[in-house]
Amino acid sequence: xxxxxxxxxxxxxxxxxxxxxxxxxxxxxxxxxxxxxxxxxxxxxxxxxxxxxxxxxxxxxxxxxxxxxxxxxxxxxxxxxxxxxxxxxxxxxxxxxxxxxxxxxxxxxxxxxxxxxxxxxxxxxxxxxxxxxxxxxxxxxxxxxxxxxxxxxxxxxxxxxxxxxxxxxxxxxxxxxxxxxxxxxxxxxxxxxxxxxxxxxxxxxxxxxxxxxxxxxxxxxxxxxxxxxxxxxxxxxxxxxxxxxxxxxxxxxxxxxxxxxxxxxxxxxxxxxxxxxxxxxxxxxxxxxxxxxxxxxxxxxxxxxxxxxxxxxxxxxxxxxxxxxxxxxxxxxxxxxxxxxxxxxxxxxxxxxxxxxxxxxxxxxxxxxxxxxxxxxxxxxxxxxxxxxxxxxxxxxxxxxxxxxxxxxxxxxxxxxxxxxxxxxxxxxxxxxxxxxxxxxxxxxxxxxxxxxxx
Numbered sequence: 071x072x073x074x075x076x077x078x079x080x081x082x083x084x085x086x087x088x089x090x091x092x093x094x095x096x097x098x099x100x101x102x103x104x105x106x107x108x109x110x111x112x113x114x115x116x117x118x119x120x121x122x123x124x125x126x127x128x129x130x131x132x133x134x135x136x137x138x139x140x141x142x143x144x145x146x147x148x149x150x151x152x153x154x155x156x157x158x159x160x161x162x163x164x165x166x167x168x169x170x171x172x173x174x175x176x177x178x179x180x181x182x183x184x185x186x187x188x189x190x191x192x193x194x195x196x197x198x199x200x201x202x203x204x205x206x207x208x209x210x211x212x213x214x215x216x217x218x219x220x221x222x223x224x225x226x227x228x229x230x231x232x233x234x235x236x237x238x239x240x241x242x243x244x245x246x247x248x249x250x251x252x253x254x255x256x257x258x259x260x261x262x263x264x265x266x267x268x269x270x271x272x273x274x275x276x277x278x279x280x281x282x283x284x285x286x287x288x289x290x291x292x293x294x295x296x297x298x299x300x301x302x303x304x305x306x307x308x309x310x311x312x313x314x315x316x317x318x319x320x321x322x323x324x325x326x327x328x329x330x331x332x333x334x335x336x337x338x339x340x341x342x343x344x345x346x347x348x349x350x351x352x353x354x355x356x357x358x359x360x361x362x363x364x365x366x367x368x369x370x371x372x373x374x375x376x377x378x379x380x381x382x383x384x385x386x387x388x389x390x391x392x393x394x395x396x397x398x399x400x401x402x403x404x405x406x407x408x409x410x411x412x413x414x415x416x417x418x419x420x421x422x423x424x425x426x427x428x429x430x431x432x433x434x435x436x437x438x439x440x441x442x443x444x445x446x447x448x449x450x451x452x453x454x455x456x457x458x459x460x461x462x463x464x465x466x467x468x469x470x471x472x473x474x475x476x477x478x479x480x481x482x483x484x485x486x487x488x489x490x491x492x493x494x495x496x497x498x499x500x501x502x503x504x505x506x507x508x509x510x511x512x513x514x515x516x517x518x519x520x521x522x523x524x525x
Contacts, residue, residue: 116191116192116195116196117191117192117194117195117198118191119195120194120195120198120199121142121198123507124138124141124142124198124511125138125142127507127508127511128511130498130500130504130508131508131511131512133515137515137518137519138511138515140172140518141171141172141198141201141511141514141515141518144169144170144171144172144194144197144198145170145171145172145173146168146169146170146244147167147169147190147194148167148168148169148170148241148244149165149166149167149190150165150166150167150168150237150240150241151163151164151165151166152164152165152166152218152233152236152237152240153236154229154232154233154236155232156225156229157226157228157229164218164219164220164233165218165219166216166217166218166219166237166240166241167188167189167190167193167215167216167217167218168193168214168215168216168241168244168245168250169190169193169194169196169197169214169215169216170197170212170214170244170250171194171197171198171200171201171212171213171214171215172198172201172212172213172514172518173212174212174514174517174518174521175204175205175210175211175212175513175514175517176204176209176210176211176212177210177211177212177247177248177249177250177251178197178211178212178213178214178249178250178251179200179204179211179212179213179214179250179251179253179455179458179459180196180197180200180213180214180215180216180252180253180255181196181215181216181252181253181254181255181256181258182215182216182217182218182252182253182254182255182258182262182266183215183216183217183218183255183256183257183258184217184218184220184222184230184233184256184257184258184262185217185219185220185221185256185257186219186220186221187219188217188218188219188220189219192217193215193216193217194215196215197213197214197215198213199213200213200214200215200455201213201510201514202448202507202510202511202514203448203452203455203510204455205509205510205511205513205514206448206449206452206487206490206491206506206507206509206510206513207449207452207455207456207483207484207487208483208486208487208490208513209455209456209459209483210459211251211455211459214250214252215255216241216252217255218233218237220233222257230262231265234262234265234266234269235265235268235269238265238266238269238270239269239273242270242273245270245281246270246278246281247278247280247281247462247465247466251280251281251282251283251458251462252266252281252282252283253282253283253284253455253458254284259284260284260285260286260291261286263282263283263284263285263286264285264286264289266281266282267279267281267282267285267289267290270282279465280462280465280466283295283458283459283461283462284458284461285461290461290464290465290470291461292457292458292460292461292464292471292476293470293471293472293473293476294457294473294476294477294480295454295457295458295461295476296330296334297334297337297338298453298454298456298457298476298480299330299331299334299424299451299453299454300330300331300332300333300334300335300336300337300338300402300424300453301334301335301338301453301477301480302450302451302452302453302454302456302480302484303331303335303400303402303422303423303424303445303450303451303453304334304335304338304339304342304400304422305338305453305480305481305484305485305488306422306445306449306450306484306488307335307339307398307400307420307422307445307450308339308342309484309485309488309489310420310422310443310445310488311397311398311420313443313492314419314420314443316397316419317343318339318342318343318344319343319344320343320344320345321343321344321345321397321398322344322345322347322361322395322396322397322398323336323339323340323344323345323346323347323348323396323397323398323399323400324346324347324348324349324391324392324394324396324398324399324400324418325346325348325349325350325399325400325402325424326348326350326355326388326391326392326399326400326401326402326403326407326428327350327351327401327402327403327404327424327425328349328350328351328367328371328377328402329351329402329403331402331424331425331451332349332351332400332402332403332424333364333368333371335400335402335422335424336349336364336367336400337364337365337368339398339400340364344397344398345360345361346361346362346364347359347360347361347362347394347396348386348391348394348396349362349367349377349391350377350386350388350391350403351371351376351377351403352376352403353376353377353378354376354377354378354385354386354387354388355377355385355386355387355388355390355391356377356380356382356383356384356385356386357383357384357386357390357391357394358382358383358384362382362383367380388403388407389412392407392408392412392415392416393412393415393416393417394417395417395418396417396418396419397418397419397420398418398419398420398421398422399416399418399420399421399422400421400422400423400424401421401423401424401425401428401429402424402425402428403425403428404425404428405425405426405427405428406427406428406429406430407425407428407429408421408428408429408430408433408437409429409430409432409433410430410432410433410436412433413429413432413433413436413437413440414436414440416437416440416442418442419442419443420442420443420445421437421442421443421444421445422445422450423444423445423446423447423450423451424447424450424451425447425451426447426451427447428447429444434501434503438501443502444501444502444503445488445502446502446503446506448503448506448507448510449484449487449488449491449502449506452484452487453480453484456480456483456484457476457480460476460479460480490509491505491506491509492505493505494506494508494509
């Protein structure tokens with residue numbers, strides 16, 4: 071009973087905290103994982119949730135636990151105390167982490183986040199989930215994650231730079247182009263990656279652009295990286311439409327969350343022939359059944375910082391926007407915006423999850439029962455890490471690909487990944503989220519078994 075209670079708690083926290091990969095699993099061989107997530111405590115740590123999620127797939131696949139035991143533990147846990155001289159001369163010490171989960175399929179890959187609530191269990195969970203995300207789109211990376219417990223809003227730009235350089239220097243022996251390749255995450259950006267690249271290069275003695283991805287274009291960053299996550303969500307939506315026998319011409323689209331991901335998802339879907347009838351940000355939603363000119367809306371958002379005040383369309387709430395009748399819905403804002411309370415009011419045919427965890431487990435179950443084709447975030451928003459992989463390849467070969475080349479390669483990877491997930495889901499008679507997770511775990515285990523155990 072104690073074990074079952076723990077499992078329930080962990081599955082619940084997976085659903086509510088899991089903000090980087092995917093969501094719920096359906097009933098399979100008597101395992102109703104979505105229902106287990108209901109009415110359970112929410113105070114379990116995310117790493118326990120990640121382990122329990124792996125154990126659930128282990129049971130579905132009927133795997134020998136000896137095949138997954140190594141994947142329940144990160145390969146390496148690095149904790150560093152990062153001393154930084156502040157602008158006033160005071161020295162403060164921040165705690166930094168780098169967790170390297172599994173490198174059976176290639177170098178470790180994962181973002182670095184700066185946030186006051188960063189802790190070891192969060193980073194361990196995110197590293198494990200990154201392993202699955204890379205595997206589901208079949209790029210040769212393993213999962214990693216890093217972070218520093220710091221509130222960057224309280225630091226000057228110079229203090230953030232000193233923090234970044236010191237943190238990088240302390241991880242010098244543990245990162246590298248063929249060891250571990252960091253990227254931006256929460257409250258880090260292209261400038262942060264430039265500082266990491268420069269610090270690593272200074273210590274190495276020569277320029278090493280391939281040590282990080284997500285860099286400025288001037289330092290070896292990739293064309294198309296900014297648009298990649300939104301473009302990936304659009305490509306997945308298009309593949310789903312094809313599978314359902316729908317033509318993109320004049321399909322209606324609603325995008326919830328008009329940040330970077332939402333803007334580019336809307337722009338690319340418009341290029342594909344769709345009509346964008348609803349958009350929203352934190353200030354409001356706007357609706358026009360005749361469709362919006364997405365570039366005009368993007369220009370308005372860039373000038374004013376918000377959608378409110380755009381000259382066309384009816385202003386509506388975010389909740390009303392989610393419930394609009396449409397062919398494609400792209401939730402691209404926050405986690406848990408589609409819940410048990412509103413899932414039965416969703417009138418979209420296809421949902422492409424541009425955000426991390428935008429729907430809860432129970433909502434996914436309801437949507438599946440209603441025949442809504444939900445493309446899980448572990449697949450739909452994987453365009454970013456895929457183009458990060460392309461950036462790494464370009465840096466290794468000292469090449470710079472055109473945007474058209476990057477976009478075509480992204481298309482090839484995501485189309486294949488979508489159909490691989492569909493095939494897996496059909497084979498195991500589960501929804502796409504479950505299929506994506508099963509596919510990822512199987513790929514990692516296959517690689518691990520081929521390598522064997524040394525000594």
